Amino acid sequence: MARLFKLFFTVxxxxxxxxxxxxxxxxxxxxxxxxxxxxxxxxxxxxxxxEGCSNDPLTDRIRIKEGKEERQFFVGKFDGKPxxxxxxxxxxxxxxxxxxxVGVDIDKDKIVGIAITTHSETPGLGARAKTExxxxxxFKGKDINKAFKVKADGGDVDAVSGATITSxxxxxxxxxxxxxxxxxxxxxxxxxxxx
Amino acid sequence: MAxxxxxxxxxxxxxxxxxxxxxxxxxxxxVTKSVDGALGMGIALTFVTVGSNVLIxxxxxxxxxxxxxxxxxxxxxxxxxxxxxxxxxxxYALFEKLGxxxxxxxxxxxxxxxxxxxxxxxxxxxxxxxxxxxxxGYTMALVALASIREILGAGTxxxxxxxxxxxxxxxxxxEAPGAFVxxxxxxxxxxxxxx
Numbered sequence: 001m002a003r004l005f006k007l008f009f010t011v012x013x014x015x016x017x018x019x020x021x022x023x024x025x026x027x028x029x030x031x032x033x034x035x036x037x038x039x040x041x042x043x044x045x046x047x048x049x050x051e052g053c054s055n056d057p058l059t060d061r062i063r064i065k066e067g068k069e070e071r072q073f074f075v076g077k078f079d080g081k082p083x084x085x086x087x088x089x090x091x092x093x094x095x096x097x098x099x100x101x102v103g104v105d106i107d108k109d110k111i112v113g114i115a116i117t118t119h120s121e122t123p124g125l126g127a128r129a130k131t132e133x134x135x136x137x138x139f140k141g142k143d144i145n146k147a148f149k150v151k152a153d154g155g156d157v158d159a160v161s162g163a164t165i166t167s168x169x170x171x172x173x174x175x176x177x178x179x180x181x182x183x184x185x186x187x188x189x190x191x192x193x194x195x
Numbered sequence: 196m197a198x199x200x201x202x203x204x205x206x207x208x209x210x211x212x213x214x215x216x217x218x219x220x221x222x223x224x225x226v227t228k229s230v231d232g233a234l235g236m237g238i239a240l241t242f243v244t245v246g247s248n249v250l251i252x253x254x255x256x257x258x259x260x261x262x263x264x265x266x267x268x269x270x271x272x273x274x275x276x277x278x279x280x281x282x283x284x285x286x287y288a289l290f291e292k293l294g295x296x297x298x299x300x301x302x303x304x305x306x307x308x309x310x311x312x313x314x315x316x317x318x319x320x321x322x323x324x325x326x327x328x329x330x331x332g333y334t335m336a337l338v339a340l341a342s343i344r345e346i347l348g349a350g351t352x353x354x355x356x357x358x359x360x361x362x363x364x365x366x367x368x369x370e371a372p373g374a375f376v377x378x379x380x381x382x383x384x385x386x387x388x389x390x
Binding site for chain 2 (some may be wrong): 003007040
């Protein structure tokens with residue numbers, strides 16, 4: 001019994017100390033990691049969507065609490081008015097989580113563009129969703145209230161060839177984006193009014 | 196100090212991990228498409244081997260034999276997360292390039308192998324030498340493999356063109372089968388020198 005306790009206790013101490021130290025390190029690096037992700041992942045995605053806007057959407061962002069989580073909305077000004085918001089939502093692809101940045105015109109409730117941020121899809125197949133313009137481009141001008149479904153599931157989204165599951169994941173992310181947008185639109189409008 | 200030097204240098208040639216033991220190949224073949232990725236991976240692995248060797252050697256008399264592997268894994272995993280967080284915070288581009296292979300260092304046989312075969316039985320100083328030697332040897336092997344693959348397969352070294360625009364790259368070397376062929380040839384050459 002004493003021996004068993006010693007085994008148990010050793011592993012417990014090792015794990016507890018390691019876990020404690022790591023959570024400290026995580027807290028210290030958190031802010032820097034966020035800035036880096038902004039610079040390398042979200043930044044390019046937002047710029048791709050907001051091409052031609054007159055402000056810097058990366059600095060003009062608003063944070064809204066959704067339950068416990070805080071969500072960021074990047075605001076783009078076109079014709080001098082803050083009328084496009086971009087935000088990230090997630091779907092499940094073939095190799096894990098797919099992050100999709102969705103830009104929505106807040107006046108017309110229409111998608112201005114999407115861009116893929118994080119993904120772990122197969123290079124040459126699913127990963128093409130990130131680069132293929134014809135795939136991403138088809139969402140441009142679509143109503144955000146519509147259903148997003150690939151053609152194989154009876155919808156009207158053209159999947160990336162050879163990557164139906166990835167395309168489905170992108171649709172899933174867009175469905176999530178729709179839900180978030182609908183829920184938080186009043187809040188977004190309130191914040192935009194202050195800009 | 197003589198033993199420090201001996202423990203260090205054995206990892207550089209006599210026991211150079213990927214070639215002599217043919218261990219840790221999964222990551223070694225995947226990250227050697229480019230020299231910068233190979234160097235980054237090598238440095239990450241060196242840090243983890245040295246760090247885990249030091250801690251395991253320090254606690255070698257405290258860890259009960261029955262749970263030693265569990266304790267090693269906790270220590271190694273902790274160091275890997277440190278690397279992962281630091282890379283995300285400071286060298287995000289490299290983190291994106293290495294991706295999944297950073298967390299996979301946890302299960303790299305070289306690290307666990309050194310803990311079990313060396314740090315477990317030796318004092319701290321030789322363990323540092325052993326970890327450092329193995330790490331540097333691994334880095335050298337990766338960089339050598341990556342140099343061949345990048346120079347011939349892409350016509351570049353560290354992203355800079357070597358042969359000029361007229362060179363037609365031998366892209367086969369950048370694919371997985373090319374990596375195996377390249378590794379096999381290197382092992383063959385090393386065997387010639389061994390005799």
